[in-house]
Amino acid sequence: MIAAQTALVVIDPYNDFLSPGGKGWLLNRATIRALDTNTNLERALKHCRTQGVHVCYAPHAQFRQGVYDRRRYLNPSAYLAKVFRTFRQNSWGGRFRHALQPQQGDFVASEHLVSSGFVGTDLHGHLQSSGISDLILCGCLSNTCVESTARSAIELGYRVTILEDALAAMSLADHDAAIVSGFAMCAHQVISVDALIESEIA
Amino acid sequence: MIARAVNRFGQWLVTREMRGYDVETSGATAVLVLSGQRAFLDEDGPWADLCQHPVSLPALRQFLDRCRNRDYHIVHVPLDLEDVASTSAIGETHFFRMIEDHGLLAPSSNSAKPASDLIDVRDIVIPARKGLNAFSGTGLHAHLKTITASRIIIVGGLVNADVDSTARMAVELDYDVTIVADLIASLTDQDRKNTLEITLPRIVGRVASRSTFD
Numbered sequence: 001m002i003a004a005q006t007a008l009v010v011i012d013p014y015n016d017f018l019s020p021g022g023k024g025w026l027l028n029r030a031t032i033r034a035l036d037t038n039t040n041l042e043r044a045l046k047h048c049r050t051q052g053v054h055v056c057y058a059p060h061a062q063f064r065q066g067v068y069d070r071r072r073y074l075n076p077s078a079y080l081a082k083v084f085r086t087f088r089q090n091s092w093g094g095r096f097r098h099a100l101q102p103q104q105g106d107f108v109a110s111e112h113l114v115s116s117g118f119v120g121t122d123l124h125g126h127l128q129s130s131g132i133s134d135l136i137l138c139g140c141l142s143n144t145c146v147e148s149t150a151r152s153a154i155e156l157g158y159r160v161t162i163l164e165d166a167l168a169a170m171s172l173a174d175h176d177a178a179i180v181s182g183f184a185m186c187a188h189q190v191i192s193v194d195a196l197i198e199s200e201i202a
Numbered sequence: 203m204i205a206r207a208v209n210r211f212g213q214w215l216v217t218r219e220m221r222g223y224d225v226e227t228s229g230a231t232a233v234l235v236l237s238g239q240r241a242f243l244d245e246d247g248p249w250a251d252l253c254q255h256p257v258s259l260p261a262l263r264q265f266l267d268r269c270r271n272r273d274y275h276i277v278h279v280p281l282d283l284e285d286v287a288s289t290s291a292i293g294e295t296h297f298f299r300m301i302e303d304h305g306l307l308a309p310s311s312n313s314a315k316p317a318s319d320l321i322d323v324r325d326i327v328i329p330a331r332k333g334l335n336a337f338s339g340t341g342l343h344a345h346l347k348t349i350t351a352s353r354i355i356i357v358g359g360l361v362n363a364d365v366d367s368t369a370r371m372a373v374e375l376d377y378d379v380t381i382v383a384d385l386i387a388s389l390t391d392q393d394r395k396n397t398l399e400i401t402l403p404r405i406v407g408r409v410a411s412r413s414t415f416d
Contacts, residue, residue, distance in 0.1 A: 026208050072352065073373075073376055073377065075405055076406075148370050151334065151366070152335075160291075185367075188294060188295065
């Protein structure tokens with residue numbers, strides 16, 4: 001990988017997904033504990049920043065009144081986000097987990113409303129203007145937003161790497177479904193954070 | 203235990219909400235036929251050997267006839283690899299490498315052409331799909347807008363490849379999406395279960411079977 005052409009994209013690292021007490025914690029905690037997700041996300045961020053890899057965030061829309069009103073159909077995950085007011089604006093759950101906060105020089109893309117970090121956002125424009133061709137994806141959730149973002153990314157011509165142990169999902173079965181059947185079709189490689197750290201980034 | 207109960211409660215809420223979409227839908231319905239080409243439908247071809255669950259051509263034909271009788275629009279979106287370089291980022295992904303390795307869509311071969319007995323004069327054929335997602339660079343969304351389609355039924359294609367990518371993008375574009383599970387191919391039982399029973403129910407409105415449309 002060439003640092004100047006690579007971006008780490010952290011998807012939906014909200015307290016509601018990743019922190020005890022978050023609205024998705026009861027569902028997500030099994031994968032977070034099994035994979036040691038939060039530690040691995042921190043390690044991936046630290047390593048990429050040290051190596052000069054550009055860090056981007058692809059955040060899901062925060063819940064606020066009317067945010068879903070322009071949708072004719074709410075798909076299952078968007079419907080549940082509306083019902084449970086997931087990532088509510090100006091709430092603890094709607095903030096990024098403390099240890100995963102953006103730092104100076106990072107890019108926080110505009111919000112995605114459904115699941116792909118590219119659809120309706122400024123992420124692709126920013127990556128293009130930054131000369132990025134390779135993406136390293138991590139965050140939440142394995143078979144929804146992360147996989148959707150990967151599927152969009154390959155259509156847009158990016159080479160996609162997914163960090164298999166820096167992910168969370170609503171169950172271990174969901175995570176395994178993404179690893180076995182989803183990422184096999186939409187990622188060029190699926191590696192651990194250890195492998196990322198051991199790999200050469202020029 | 204608690205997580206399973208929470209998950210089930212969520213699924214119950216979703217099912218209840220989606221039932222309302224059946225009643226409220228006012229736009230037209232379009233059936234997207236993904237990869238309806240000989241290469242993917244011939245019973246004796248290499249694709250049938252690769253897939254534990256290939257799509258049955260007679261069953262697909264019968265389903266499309268039934269949909270035409272209901273005045274659904276039939277939209278064929280074949281895969282066209284003619285200009286997809288094997289060295290491009292998407293050309294290097296597993297699905298495209300598999301197709302290339304097995305010579306499935308060799309340009310100008312008969313197997314690359316849409317199965318003519320699936321196509322009716324009233325149908326729409328969208329050419330030049332170069333990726334997994336049928337909306338990407340094809341003008342499909344604009345076609346669907348002109349026929350005022352708001353509901354999409356997906357048949358054909360490979361469950362965790364073009365079916366999944368197209369379904370996700372259709373949802374992003376605010377269509378009500380139904381996948382007909384028994385008219386979708388899969389390489390393995392596990393891919394089928396993972397995609398149709400675990401992942402796609404979180405993404406799309408409905409995963410149904412042919413019998414739902416009887």
